[in-house]
Amino acid sequence: MGASTPAGRRVLKAGTTSAPLIDKAFQIPVWGYNGSVPGPALRVGQGEAFEVLLENALDEETTIHWHGVRVPNAMDGVPHLTQPPVEPGERFRYAFTPEDAGTFWYHPHQRSFEQVGRGLYGPLIIEEAEPPQVDRDLVWMLDDWRLNDQGQISGGFGSRHDAMMAGPDRQHDHYQRKAGGTTDREAE
DSSP states (O other), X not given: XXXXXXXXXXXXXXXXXXXXXXXXXXXXXXXXXXXXXXXXXXXXXXXXXEEEEEEEOSSSOBOOEEETOOOOGGGSOOBTTTBOOBOTTOEEEEEEOOOSOEEEEEEOOSSHHHHTTTTOXXXXXXXXXXXXXXXXXXXXXXOOOOBOTTSSBOOOTTSHHHHHTTOHHHHHHHHHHHTTOOXXXXXX
């Protein structure tokens, strides 16, 4: 995991990198923040100003969504809704003051089925104003990759398989459509 990022202005550079699959001798191409998967652990104190500059070094648009964190709408990272997507080679400044302490994560909402699947995500820890006494504070982020016969991340992102694995809401939508019904989203 990437090292914790100190307080102050932070930069997250979304780009291509590699990760060891079995050992350092066998690397697979992935996408990451600041050259790592997961991205660096970002820490900020509850009620402290938080700022991140996203630099997009990908060949496609991206954003950052702060999962589970109450943020101003313009900082929520939902492309074409709360912000324009960040084009390749461009930057976007996210700034907010987190109200709630806890362990959260950040990830894109632009083609998230592929961008998260290729490794764009990282932990966000918002520390309590008065943290409890602990012996050790560890952050674990677990993920898996669907690999092809050459040991590379399989393509086909956004496939029916991915839709079926997206959780009960997506599964309900699929089965409802297959049965000839409509989903709540389609009925609106």
